[in-house]
Amino acid sequence: MSRLLVIEDGDEYAEFARVFLTDLEVTAAHSAADAIEALRTHGADALLIDLRFDRAPPSALVGDVESTAARLFGGDCERARRYLQDEQGTLILADVRAAGFALPALFVHDFPPRRLANLRRLYGDVTAVPSLDAATIRRALGGSP
Amino acid sequence: MSRRDLSILVHDVGKYVARTARNLPPQPTREMIDMLVRDLYELRPGQRASRVFASLAEFAGAPPLEDVRAMFGEIDGLEAQVRAGALAAVMRAAAIARDIETRLRAVAVGP
Numbered sequence: 001m002s003r004l005l006v007i008e009d010g011d012e013y014a015e016f017a018r019v020f021l022t023d024l025e026v027t028a029a030h031s032a033a034d035a036i037e038a039l040r041t042h043g044a045d046a047l048l049i050d051l052r053f054d055r056a057p058p059s060a061l062v063g064d065v066e067s068t069a070a071r072l073f074g075g076d077c078e079r080a081r082r083y084l085q086d087e088q089g090t091l092i093l094a095d096v097r098a099a100g101f102a103l104p105a106l107f108v109h110d111f112p113p114r115r116l117a118n119l120r121r122l123y124g125d126v127t128a129v130p131s132l133d134a135a136t137i138r139r140a141l142g143g144s145p
Numbered sequence: 146m147s148r149r150d151l152s153i154l155v156h157d158v159g160k161y162v163a164r165t166a167r168n169l170p171p172q173p174t175r176e177m178i179d180m181l182v183r184d185l186y187e188l189r190p191g192q193r194a195s196r197v198f199a200s201l202a203e204f205a206g207a208p209p210l211e212d213v214r215a216m217f218g219e220i221d222g223l224e225a226q227v228r229a230g231a232l233a234a235v236m237r238a239a240a241i242a243r244d245i246e247t248r249l250r251a252v253a254v255g256p
């Protein structure tokens with residue numbers, strides 16, 4: 001494993017990876033469209049995905065606020081907007097999978113076991129680690145610590 | 146505090162305040178120290194981590210979060226030395242940051 005595509009709304013994960021995962025070639029994307037374009041253009045061996053995207057402009061988010069509000073929140077657009085931000089990482093992963101990319105995906109989040117099992121049922125090779133710990137992340141990506 | 150607020154506190158403060166601290170070698174490079182400075186004193190534009198924590202921890206009277214508030218106070222007191230790259234201060238601030246992440250996660254998980 002040598003190429004890591006980081007998907008986040010800031011640059012904290014990518015900076016962390018470039019400094020502490022120096023054996024990996026790191027590229028970054030800030031939206032689902034960016035990520036799919038990067039995968040088509042450069043490829044990658046694994047994804048490191050942020051979960052919450054609270055700094056991205058609404059236009060860059062996967063999911064439409066109004067339709068999500070109507071479908072899930074009884075028309076409450078504020079709750080729908082928060083949901084799309086809070087779950088953006090998994091929504092991006094869904095788009096990446098739908099585009100035909102099955103590479104391993106890693107979240108830095110302490111998902112409850114049932115939630116992680118559900119993500120694996122939906123999206124295949126999904127791993128989660130609780131902290132930005134380089135040795136743990138390297139192990140999770142299949143490398144030596 | 147809602148479950149969502151608690152999750153934000155753990156992940157937006159705990160995870161990022163320990164981002165560099167968890168990975169510092171015994172002799173960190175200047176680049177690593179600069180990253181640590183951003184984590185501790187510039188977590189969000191114009192806001193140190195202690196300020197972000199205070200704004201999110203609405204029920205900071207709870208004992209675990211009072212501890213965290215005091216720990217952030219110690220980190221803030223080390224700022225000049227950390228920015229200057231004084232190794233003892235860098236390592237002390239990093240140790241506190243790791244402890245903060247651990248304590249915030251414990252609060253989120255609950256008893």
